[in-house]
Amino acid sequence: MGFKSGFVAVIGKPNVGKSSLVNCLVGEKVSITSPKAQTTRNRIFGIKNALDYQIVFVDTPGVQHTKTKLGEYMSAVTEKSTADVDAIVIVLDALRIGQEDYKIIEKFANVNCPIFIVVNKIELTNYEKMYPILAKLNEYKFIKKFITTSAYRRINIDELENDLVECLPEGEPFYPTDQYTDKSVRFMCQEIIREKALLYLQEEIPHGLAIEIRGFDESGDVIKIDADIVTENARHKSIIIGANGAMLKQIGISARKDIEKLTGQKVMLDLFVKVKKDWKDDSSVLSDLGFSKKDI
Template sequence: MKSGFVSIVGRPNAGKSTILNTILGEKVAIVTPKPHTTTSAIIGVFNRDNLQIVFVDTPGIHKPHKAYGELMNKASYSSFLDADVVVLVVDASLPFGTGDNLIVERLPKDKPLIIVFNKIDLARFEQVKALKEKYQTLFKDAILIETSAIRNFNLDEIISEIEKLLPEGPQYYPLDMKTISDEEFIISEIIREKIIMLTKQEIPYSVAVVVRHIENKENKKEVLVDIVTEKDSQKGIIIGKGGKLIKRIRLQSEYDLNKHFRMPVKLEILVRVEENWRDNPKLIKKLGLMK
C-alpha cells in the first residue's frame, strides 16, 4: 500500500482545518472564522483502498508577539521534518503579503510540495491568476490546485496528487481511525472553540483550557476543566454578568461533546488567572499546552 505523513501548513485562517475536516468527513479540528484557531498540531488519518495518509494540521504561521506564538510557529516548522509531502494552503482571496513570505522562506526545499489555493469562490479570477504565477515562480516543481473547502470543491484532487507522491509503506494506524487525539485534547479544543466564538477582541487568544480530571462513569463522563486567563478583567468577561457567559460556554460545549462521545458529558468549569501566561514558556508547558 501507499502511506505516509503530510504536513498541512499556511497562514492563519487560510482554511487548513476546514480542508482536513472535509477530506476526513469528520470534525477532527475545530474551525472558527477567527485566525489562530488551531494552536497545536492535530493528526487526522485518511484511509482508502491501499492508501493511508496521515495528515498533520499545524497552527497558522505568523509573526509572533508572545512566547506562545513562537512555540506555535515551532510546532508548524517541526512538522516539516518527518513529512513525506507538504501541503501549503493559501487564501486565494488575499494578495501575497509579508505573512506569505515568512512561510515561503521556511518551506523545505527537499520535500514534494502541493500548493492549494483555497477560497477560490471568494476570489477574483485575476487575483488567483496572479497568486498562481507568483508561487509557480517561487516553486517551479510544485503542484498547484484550486479549491473551495467550504463548498467541498476539488478536494479529491488533493488526495489524488498526494497518492502519486507517497512511497510504498506500512499501515501506520487502524483503518477505522480518523484522529489520534486523546479525549483530553478533544474536550479542551471543543471548549476553546466555544470561547473563541462567544468572546471578542483579545479574549479568545488570552485563554487556555486545561482538563484537570475525567471520571468515566457508567454511560457518562464527568470532567473538571480550568479556563486560564491572563487578567482578572478577562476572568470577569469569561464568567459574564451573573455567570451567563460561562453557562453558555458550558452548555454549548456539553452539546458537542455529547455528540462526539455518544454519551452524556457533564462539565465543571473553573476560571482562574495566571498573569501573562503566554509570555512564560515554563508556565505554557506546565499547563500542558506545548509538549
C-alpha cells in the same frame, strides 16, 4: 500495487483554512476552526483511511511572529512539522495573498519533497480575478502543483487527495485504520471548549485563553468533566463569566453538545474560570497545559 502510507504537512498563514481543509480531507472534525487567527496551537494529526492508503495530515499552527513563549512553542511546532514528511501543502487564502505567503513559500525552495500550493476559499472569488496572482505564483518552479479549493463547498478536495496519494511511498499504515486522529478524547474536549470560547467571546480575549481539563471521569453512564478556562487577568475573567454567568453558561452548553456528539455519551461539564497572570510566558504553566517544547 501495495498499500501506501505517509505524512502530509499542512502549513500557511493563520486563518487561511488549514484546519478546515484537514477536516474536509479526513471527513471528521479533527481540528477546531474559527474566524479568529491562531486557533490551532498544537500539531494535530488528521488520519485519512482508504482501502489502499493512509494519509496522515499534519495540521499546524499558522505561521506568526508572536513574541510570547506560547508563540515560540507554536512556531517550533510548525517548523518541525515539515521535517520528514512525504509532501507539504502550503495553504493560501484566495482573498488575502501577500508578502507573508510568498515568504513562507520561498522557505521551501530547496526542500526535498513535493510542495503543493492550495489556494483556498476560492468560492469567494473566481479564477479570472485570481489569474494575475496565480500567474505570479506559477513562477515558483519548485512547486509540484497549484490547486484552488473550497473547504466550504468541497471544491477540488478529492483531486487534492488523489494528487497527494501519488506522493506516498508504499508501506504499512502508521496508525490503526479505524483511527482518525492521534489526539485523545480529553484533548479533543479541551479543544471543543476553546472553540466555543473563540466563537462567543470578542477579539482579544480568546487569544489569552487556555483550557485545562482537571477532571475526566468516564466510569459511569455520564462522562463528568471539570475544566478551567485559564485567562490572563481579572477583567477578562469577568467578561468570560458574563452577566449572571450567562457567557460561561453559553460556552458550556454549546461545548457539552459537541462533546456528547464526539463521545456518543451524556456529558456533565463544569466550567470554571481561573486567572493565571501572563500564563503565555510562564514556562511551568505552559508545561502543565501541554505546551512544552521538549514534547514536540
